[in-house]
Structures are given as structure tokens and as C-alpha cells.
Amino acid sequence: MFDNSFPNSILNNNISSLKNSPFMCNGDNFSAVAEKTGHKYKQITEDDIENLKKICSSDRVYAREGINEDYTHDEMPEYGKFAPEVVIEAISTDEISKIMRYAYENNIPVTPRGSGTGLCGGSVAIHGGILLSLVRMNKVLEFDEENLTITVEPGLLLMDLIKIVSERGLMYPPDPGEKSATIGGNVMTNAGGMRAVKYGVTRDYVLALTVVLANGEVLKVGGKVVKNSSGYSLKDLLIGSEGTLGIVTEITLKLIPAPKKVVSLLVPFENLDACIETVPKIIKSKAVPTAIEFMQREVIEAAEIYLGKKFPDKSSDAYLLLTFDGNSVKEIEEIYENVANICLEAGAVDVFISDTEERQESIWSARGAFLEAIKSSTTGMDECDVVVPRNKIAEYVKYVNKLEKEHGLRIRTFGHAGDGNIHVYLCKDELTDDIWKEKCSRIMKALYDKAIELGGQVSGEHGIGHSKIPYLKESIGDTAMSLMQGIKKVFDPKGILNPGKVCR
Amino acid sequence: MLNILVCIKQVPGTSKVEVDEKTGVLKRAGVESKMNPYDLYAIETALWIKEKIGGKITAVTMGPPQAESIIRESYMLGVDEGYLITDRRFAGADVLATAYTLYMGIKTIGEFDLIICGKQTTDGDTGQVGPALAEYLNIPHVTWVKSIEKADEKNIIVEQDMAESTAIVKLSYPCLITVDKDIMQPRLPSYRKKLKTKNKPVQIITFEDLADNNENNYGLSGSATKVERIFPPETNVKQVMMEGNPEELAENILDILKQIIQDPNLPR
Numbered sequence: 001m002f003d004n005s006f007p008n009s010i011l012n013n014n015i016s017s018l019k020n021s022p023f024m025c026n027g028d029n030f031s032a033v034a035e036k037t038g039h040k041y042k043q044i045t046e047d048d049i050e051n052l053k054k055i056c057s058s059d060r061v062y063a064r065e066g067i068n069e070d071y072t073h074d075e076m077p078e079y080g081k082f083a084p085e086v087v088i089e090a091i092s093t094d095e096i097s098k099i100m101r102y103a104y105e106n107n108i109p110v111t112p113r114g115s116g117t118g119l120c121g122g123s124v125a126i127h128g129g130i131l132l133s134l135v136r137m138n139k140v141l142e143f144d145e146e147n148l149t150i151t152v153e154p155g156l157l158l159m160d161l162i163k164i165v166s167e168r169g170l171m172y173p174p175d176p177g178e179k180s181a182t183i184g185g186n187v188m189t190n191a192g193g194m195r196a197v198k199y200g201v202t203r204d205y206v207l208a209l210t211v212v213l214a215n216g217e218v219l220k221v222g223g224k225v226v227k228n229s230s231g232y233s234l235k236d237l238l239i240g241s242e243g244t245l246g247i248v249t250e251i252t253l254k255l256i257p258a259p260k261k262v263v264s265l266l267v268p269f270e271n272l273d274a275c276i277e278t279v280p281k282i283i284k285s286k287a288v289p290t291a292i293e294f295m296q297r298e299v300i301e302a303a304e305i306y307l308g309k310k311f312p313d314k315s316s317d318a319y320l321l322l323t324f325d326g327n328s329v330k331e332i333e334e335i336y337e338n339v340a341n342i343c344l345e346a347g348a349v350d351v352f353i354s355d356t357e358e359r360q361e362s363i364w365s366a367r368g369a370f371l372e373a374i375k376s377s378t379t380g381m382d383e384c385d386v387v388v389p390r391n392k393i394a395e396y397v398k399y400v401n402k403l404e405k406e407h408g409l410r411i412r413t414f415g416h417a418g419d420g421n422i423h424v425y426l427c428k429d430e431l432t433d434d435i436w437k438e439k440c441s442r443i444m445k446a447l448y449d450k451a452i453e454l455g456g457q458v459s460g461e462h463g464i465g466h467s468k469i470p471y472l473k474e475s476i477g478d479t480a481m482s483l484m485q486g487i488k489k490v491f492d493p494k495g496i497l498n499p500g501k502v503c504r
Numbered sequence: 505m506l507n508i509l510v511c512i513k514q515v516p517g518t519s520k521v522e523v524d525e526k527t528g529v530l531k532r533a534g535v536e537s538k539m540n541p542y543d544l545y546a547i548e549t550a551l552w553i554k555e556k557i558g559g560k561i562t563a564v565t566m567g568p569p570q571a572e573s574i575i576r577e578s579y580m581l582g583v584d585e586g587y588l589i590t591d592r593r594f595a596g597a598d599v600l601a602t603a604y605t606l607y608m609g610i611k612t613i614g615e616f617d618l619i620i621c622g623k624q625t626t627d628g629d630t631g632q633v634g635p636a637l638a639e640y641l642n643i644p645h646v647t648w649v650k651s652i653e654k655a656d657e658k659n660i661i662v663e664q665d666m667a668e669s670t671a672i673v674k675l676s677y678p679c680l681i682t683v684d685k686d687i688m689q690p691r692l693p694s695y696r697k698k699l700k701t702k703n704k705p706v707q708i709i710t711f712e713d714l715a716d717n718n719e720n721n722y723g724l725s726g727s728a729t730k731v732e733r734i735f736p737p738e739t740n741v742k743q744v745m746m747e748g749n750p751e752e753l754a755e756n757i758l759d760i761l762k763q764i765i766q767d768p769n770l771p772r
Binding site: 312358359362 | 517536538539691692695698
């Protein structure tokens with residue numbers, strides 16, 4: 001179903017030499033990439049496999065035919081499939097340290113990976129080598145209720161973390177949509193999510209990290225402190241580094257007391273313009289919702305089909321979904337009534353109130369399924385995750401709609417209107433491969449150009465991986481890119497940590 | 505014009521309510537309340553019928569004064585008129601006394617073509633108030649309705665979920681149905697309607713308004729159920745693997761059932 005050669009046409013960079021080679025780990029094309037990136041990696045031999053099996057237990061080391069096809073891609077196989085030479089399921093910091101030392105001495109690339117739910121090819125071993133799966137490292141190491149922190153291993157799933165902390169009346173505020181992602185993956189991409197408006201993103205809740213460096217050395221950065229002015233923040237460099245600077249093996253997160261009550265407002269508008277234009281008015285009112293999401297009827301209908309469940313209202317073309325939290329219904333009511341009035345004045349058809357578990361479930365289960373619903377509605381997909389200043393969202397979304405009409409290609413958007421992060425999905429549908437590639441390439445360029453023109457950034461929360469590097473280069477410029485490459489070199493002089501990602 | 509009545513109830517706002525094992529009382533302190541989720545399906549069904557063939561929807565609830573909030577909420581959904589049956593003397597009612605009180609209350613409100621209840625509540629879970637009310641009113645009823653095939657000014661045709669089979673039943677008004685979850689997706693309360701119905705009265709019915717003024721027929725004294733002890737269900741589900749031929753297995757299961765029945769913790 002997916003065209004593996006597709007990314008080459010839009011990337012037009014080093015990886016283009018991989019054209020039509022979905023499963024590359026050995027052979028000429030692989031060497032060609034290595035040469036172009038200035039690194040010659042060692043091809044893994046039977047001896048290497050045996051040595052790695054000695055470091056770990058042999059039942060957690062998979063080689064060649066034993067490697068599951070899932071490991072060749074993330075959630076976007078459209079960006080190419082690349083088979084690692086070895087997959088290792090690590091279980092401890094010590095083990096990872098030994099693996100890294102071995103990889104460092106033997107010049108073998110290592111790509112860390114959580115659940116593989118990324119959308120930019122970040123956890124795909126595009127240079128072969130070792131794919132280091134961290135999913136078995138999913139333990140809670142410490143729950144410190146005096147400091148309101150939890151220390152966990154990186155493979156813990158977000159959904160499990162949420163469950164564990166909420167059972168104790170606490171909350172881990174970042175709320176990325178993909179709950180089957182690992183917390184390690186969230187930290188490595190600085191995942192955002194649906195509560196960023198009020199609470200911020202993953203970075204704001206990471207207090208400390210244990211990290212294995214390229215040469216196998218183990219380093220602890222940060223600590224259970226509220227303040228910290230002690231030199232460069234290495235912790236913050238590591239967050240969002242997508243495994244290019246080190247392998248995170250322990251994470252200490254900050255928690256907050258869970259708000260007792262959550263109420264959402266579902267606000268229908270006759271058209272998207274009126275809907276989006278209301279957002280800056282809400283922000284200006286100084287109300288602090290935890291989330292402001294926007295969605296259109298087509299996406300809601302796709303979610304209904306995908307889930308086989310009805311959404312409470314779909315009589316209108318466009319919707320805002322706002323969430324407020326607090327300690328009592330009365331407290332929240334006072335805040336949301338003000339916002340509800342702003343919405344009505346701005347032309348909202350009505351304001352629907354979702355104030356019980358059942359009502360929240362009927363709305364948010366649909367919201368959580370949008371990505372998968374769009375994916376299942378088409379034959380192929382490309383996505384962009386730009387973030388623009390919040391007062392530019394209306395302009396940006398209108399521009400996306402204009403592109404849809406101009407290019408005759410189905411585009412679906414939804415996203416976090418409250419923080420300016422918009423998810424745009426191009427749908428291949430019945431288009432032929434050639435037309436799809438051609439249109440995609442032009443629309444993607446236009447989408448990124450427009451975001452930058454409006455003062456935005458390439459990625460709000462999905463990261464760069466290998467698929468978004470050209471757009472990042474164009475957006476941040478040579479100086480910033482050189483600084484990133486310099487930092488990378490200091491951390492990883494041999495270029496073995498997740499090579500070909502972020503700032504190749 | 506079809507005259508529809510919906511019976512609703514206020515229940516604890518979360519499924520995680522704890523039971524005080526000593527007193528057997530729900531720990532309601534600090535717990536928000538909400539409308540019984542099944543009743544939202546009942547209201548949605550009523551609104552759907554009204555939108556199709558016209559009519560008037562009245563909501564009625566029995567409960568403490570604060571239950572007025574669920575009548576207000578029903579106004580936000582589109583209900584036309586609401587009644588709260590409330591009196592200290594109604595407190596502690598079981599299904600029988602509740603159904604009787606509702607019956608007496610409804611008699612003071614007027615006559616209805618169609619009465620819709622939720623299949624059950626999420627606190628009591630008995631599912632008996634609807635049918636008992638129909639018996640007092642001496643009208644036919646159908647429980648567990650999972651869809652409405654057709655409704656017009658004279659009859660309603662419903663699909664009843666019998667677990668193993670489905671019954672299609674045609675009822676002439678007046679009649680009562682209890683509706684199951686997912687009969688249709690309940691709409692959300694409207695803020696516009698909230699503003700519009702801010703001053704709309706909720707009619708109060710007390711003991712004095714009822715035709716039967718014998719206190720012994722209401723509340724705790726009118727209840728046939730005597731509660732000896734309430735305790736939360738055990739959360740630890742025990743699993744036992746048994747092997748053997750069918751006869752042996754049947755014997756084993758019978759032994760286990762006997763043990764359970766002899767458990768002194770079970771109410772007699």
C-alpha cells in the first residue's frame with residue numbers, strides 16, 4: 001500500500017540514494033549513505049552478534065531474519081523502511097553502557113527506540129547497525145510523594161504512567177495524544193500534547209535524567225530540585241535530542257496534585273473561519289483552559305467510522321473543544337461561563353457542556369482517534385506538524401484550505417489551536433504515485449514556507465527524525481544548524497548515536 | 505400532541521464511590537453528583553420522538569432538594585417542564601416505595617401517553633422502578649429497549665434486547681418503556697438553553713400534594729426491603745482451575761457454590 005521510494009522525492013537529499021530500497025541494511029546503497037554523511041560504519045558480523053549476545057542474554061538479541069518487520073519503520077512507513085542489522089531489547093543501564101562501549105569501539109551505529117509510534121522516522125535505523133529497544137525497561141524506580149516526583153525507566157508507556165500517578169491523586173500534566181508511546185520517546189521528542197496551553201510540554205516536567213553516552217559512560221544530569229542555575233543545562237539539550245546525543249535510561253518527572261474536576265466545552269461554529277478566529281479572543285480574555293483544540297466535521301465523521309461510535313454533535317462544520325480544570329464545578333463554572341459568552345458573541349452556534357466521565361469519554365475518545373481515523377480513510381498519507389504564533393492560526397488554517405482547493409488534494413487538519421500547533425495531513429486517496437509525489441512535494445514546501453513566514457517552527461511536537469531535516473535546515477538557517485552539528489560532535493564524536501537524524 | 509414523561513434520578517458523579525463498611529452508607533462527602541447516565545438515553549429518546557412527531561416533554565425526579573440541578577440540566581437538553589418530588593418523609597425508599605411515590609406524584613402532574621425511564625440507575629442498579637411504576641399506573645411496559653423502530657401519535661414500536669434474542673413490540677399509548685445504553689447518542693447540555701431557562705421554574709411536589717396521605721406508604725416505612733448490611737463487592741476475583749470429567753466438575757462447582765452460600769458475610 002505504501003510507496004517506499006516516496007520520501008526521496010520530497011527529501012531530495014542524501015537518502016535519495018536509497019531509492020526503491022525499502023529494506024536496506026547491507027550492500028552498496030548503505031555504503032553510499034555512509035560515505036555521504038562522512039561516517040563509515042562497520043557492517044555487523046557473526047562475531048559481533050555473538051559478542052552482543054554475551055553482553056545481553058541471547059534471547060533478547062535478534063539478528064537478520066529474526067528481526068520483526070515492525071522494526072523497519074515507525075508510524076510513517078511512507079518515509080521509507082530500513083532494516084537494522086541487530087535488534088537488542090535492553091533491560092538495564094549497565095547493559096546499555098556495555099552495548100554502547102562495544103558499539104563505540106567497533107564503530108557500529110545505535111538507534112534507540114521505544115514503541116515506534118513516532119511520525120518522522122526518528123526511531124528507524126536508517127544506517128543499519130543496532131536498533132536498541134527500550135520497551136522492556138518499563139519499571140517505576142521510585143515514587144517520591146514528598147517531592148512529588150516519579151523516577152521511571154524509559155520504556156514505561158504513557159498510558160501506564162498516567163494510571164500509576166492518577167491512582168495516587170497526582171497528575172503528569174503533559175498529555176500527548178498517543179498514549180501507547182513510551183515516556184522515553186516523549187522525552188526524546190519533547191512531546192507536547194493537549195494540555196500545553198496551561199501546563200506546558202514534556203520538557204517542563206523532566207527534572208533529571210540518567211543517560212548513557214556514546215562511549216558507554218553513564219551520566220546523571222539534573223536532579224530533584226525546583227531551581228537550577230548550575231552551568232549549561234545538559235538535561236535540556238538531551239530532551240528533544242531524539243537519541244542523537246545519548247541514550248536515556250532513567251527519567252525523573254515532576255508531578256502535580258490532580259485537579260478534582262474537569263469540564264470540557266464543545267463549541268460548534270457554522271464555518272472554520274469563525275471557529276478559528278475565536279481562539280485569539282479566548283486567549284486575550286486571560287482565561288486559562290488546559291486545552292483549546294479545533295476540529296472539523298469531516299475528521300469527526302472519520303473518527304465515528306473508525307471507532308464505530310457516535311459523536312455527541314456533528315450538526316456544524318467546525319468545532320472548538322476547550323477544557324478547564326479546577327477543584328469544584330462551581331469554580332470551573334465561573335471561568336467557563338465567561339469563555340462561553342465570548343464564543344457566543346463571536347458567532348458560535350451554541351456551547352455544549354461536557355461535565356461527566358461519560359460525556360468526556362464520548363468526546364475525547366474521538367479526539368484521540370483522529371490520526372488513526374484519517375490514516376485508515378486513505379491509501380497513503382504525509383503529515384506536517386508546524387507550530388505558529390497563536391494569533392496566526394486562523395491565517396495558517398485558511399491557507400491550508402486554499403492549498404487543498406488549488407492542488408485538488410484532500411487535506412485534513414486538526415490540532416492544538418490554543419498553542420498554535422497544527423497537524424496537517426495530506427491524503428493520497430486515488431491519486432497515482434507520480435501525481436501524489438509531485439503534489440505532496442509542492443504542498444509540503446508551501447506548508448513549511450508559510451509557517452516560517454508567519455514566525456513559526458517546523459515541528460511543534462513530533463520532532464525532526466530523518467524526514468524533516470531539509471525543512472529544519474531551511475527554517476533555522478546555517479548558523480543554527482552548525483551549532484547543532486557542533487553539539488552533536490561533542491557528545492558523539494564518532495557519529496554512532498542515531499545517525500542521520502535531526503542535524504545530520 | 506404526544507405527552508411524554510421522563511423519569512430521572514441524581515446519582516453519585518463517579519463510579520469510584522466507596523462504601524463505609526461499618527455503616528453501609530455510601531461515602532458521599534465531597535463527591536459530586538450527576539444525572540444517572542441511563543436517564544440521558546431516556547431524555548434523548550424523548551427528544552428524538554418529539555423532534556419527529558411533536559409533543560411535550562416533562563421530566564420528573566424524586567430526591568433531596570439539590571436534585572433540582574438535574575431538572576435544570578434536563579432543561580439544558582430541551583425538556584419542556586420539570587417536577588421535583590421531595591419530602592423528608594420520602595427518604596430511605598426502596599424500589600417499591602420509590603415507584604409508589606413516583607406514581608402518586610405523576611397522578612398530581614397529569615396524564616401521559618408515553619413514560620420513558622432509563623434501564624437502571626448506576627447507584628442502585630435494580631432496574632425495577634420503571635416496571636413497578638407501570639404496574640401502579642396499570643399500563644403496559646417494555647424494558648431493555650435498544651432501539652425505536654417507529655413512533656407515531658398512537659403507537660410505538662420498539663426493539664427489546666433479550667440478550668439471546670430480540671423482541672419487536674408494538675405498544676399503544678399510554679405505556680412505559682425503559683431504555684438501554686446506546687439506544688442513541690445523548691446530546692450535550694446547551695449553554696444557550698441554560699441562559700434561556702435560567703428563570704424557568706422547577707415545580708415542587710411534597711407529601712401534602714399527594715392524594716394518599718398515609719405516611720406508612722412512603723420512605724423507609726413504605727419499603728418492603730429491609731437492609732441489614734451493605735458492603736462493597738470484593739474486588740479480588742479468585743480464579744480456580746479445575747480438571748476432571750463433566751460429572752466431577754459439576755460436583756466441584758456445586759461444592760464451591762455451597763461454600764459461597766454458607767459464607768456468613770452474605771446478607772440473609
